[in-house]
Amino acid sequence: MLRVSQPVKKILVPLISIILGFLVGAIVMLIFSYSPMQAYSSMLRGALGTSSAIGETLRQATPLIFTALGFSVASSAGFFNIGLSGQALAGWIGSIWIALAFPNLPTYILLPLAILVGALAGAITAAVPGVLRAFFGTSEVIVTIMLNYVVLYLSTYLMQNIMPKSFRTSQDATQSISAHASLRMSWLSDLFGGSRINGGLFLALIALVAVWFIMKKTTLGFEIRSVGMNPFASEYAGMSSKRTIIMSMVLSGILAGLGGVVEGLGTYQNFFTQTASLSIGFDGMAVSLLGSGSSVGILLSGILFSVLKIGGLGMQTGAGVPFEIVNIVVASIIFFVAIDYVIGLLFKQRQTRETEQIATQKTQTSTTTSSDIPDNQEKKGGRIS
């Protein structure tokens, strides 16, 4: 057993999870007689080997950072926003719609407008579970899962039946947006060997700082975190938990919506029929869980997961290993993050006087009045009622 301090443990648990996740992937590959070394090295080459590969990896990280930030904001308030993919999809189709409707507006009007509308679409989609949770106590887990599918079917319907026909090239895809609405920057694409990297990356970096600022330095952020820790105490202290619940979901939806916007205006430049929930939704959730909700953590784990995703394609062509091994590794990493309690058992925490006191207090309260204190499981949003 290792003796470590609390902050070191906070870093060690995700690191060990990552190592174990890759180990699981290697074992699966060995069982089917693929070579893990060859696979992982061609993965690294595929993700970071050329300047265009690095560009694609950064491009992939962009929406993941947004959706992960969205997840982390909601979970600071004690909510599980599983609706990230629906909110991102709403943002995607919303921004493309505006871009196609006003193709000739100058860039400095059209681009912000399209981004704003996309963010708004995400916010509205997320506000629904927020309002239902605040006023009816409806589990946001179920509502967001259900809304993912509603938005999925609705997006296809909107594109095929409501959008003017001139916006589409076929039943399954829209026209490409005009250059006025594009997030692509020619100097950036040239720098990274013509990859699809775009200005969304800068937006994502700004969002990382902005979310850190909002959560740590503003009243709203303080209220969100405080409601997440103890809704009853916050209410008693004069905060409106209803307002905070809705605001946190709206903020979360804006960020997820922006994730969709950068996919639309940056990566694909159009909208096309989606047959399943956007993968950036659940991947973003994974990024946030691995990064334990902090801005630096999200940036690093966002890059790690996009290395996996982009490198996975290189691995498939380079080493002949099916791409799906990447998602097995991702799922395993999150599994190990989820059972951090077990991984934490490996370390003995170095106890300072302060933590010792808290620890004794904790054991006292948990043995005597565990039924009287508000159930702190509730804040994880897992309660279905």
Added chain:
Amino acid sequence: MNMVSMIALIVSSMLVFSTPLIFTAVGGTFSEHSGVVNVGLEGIMVMGAFSAVVFNLTFADTFGKATPWLALIVAGVVGIAISALHAVATINFRADHIVSGTVINLLAPALSVFLVKAIYAKGQTDNIAQSFGYFSFPGLSKIPVIGQIFFKNTSVMAYIAIVIAIIAWWIQFRTKFGLRLRSVGENPQAADTLGINVYGYKYAGVLLSGLLGGIGGAVFAQSISGNFSAGTIVGQGFISMAAMIFGKWNPIGAMGAALFFGFAQSLSIIGGQLPGISKIPSVYLQCAPYVLTILVLVLFLGKAVGPKANGTNYIKSK
């Protein structure tokens, strides 16, 4: 098309589409009554569908007509195996139920498609040789009108699913096992005080949901899709979860809701053949199960319809 054959078409396709949902939704009630939220039903169904198709393709020549039935057993066992992961994580390792369930949902499609590619060297399996097909009940199908609607060329699995739902209700609400299972989901401390093995019952609940969810996936693969690919199970697990909530955690209610959702799904597919229905945009029918579930949750506002300790980790005190 005359009236009777039209109704017969609606009923039989409703039954076919509801069957996987009934199995999975009833499985979900076992898990949730034991206090373990199972959003991993989708992933469990994926593994069930995958294993059933692989078994069916491999052994169709050996077992002939019995293949799809044996595949159900295989799928059930695989379902138990994948749900065991969820059980260990949530019961012993104190993982968050939603995160662990999501891991199952991320892992299952990846693992199954990886295995398909590793085994068959392509992303999609061939079509299975032995499927469930249609069945006419001897005798019953001779009854005029009713026989033609309910018992002729229909899905026998649907009737088995309905029987299983009734048995599940009986187990959960009329047996000692069921009472204890529900007590663990309502108040694990109290149950533990009375000497009930809380962890054991939680395991039973989760593994039963794996068994039935795996069977649900297998039924879907062998009566509807006919092969396995990444797009075989897309949302059926979540619809089943919706059906479970819509049915207020009661297996018979869940069955009713599953029948209704199956009806909505089948309408969006056969609707084109029916006068009147073909005018409704299919998006309404596709969205109906999800929207209705949200409405039901909102309408039962505040009332704790689900098990009280659902989604919480029980940590046994030393």
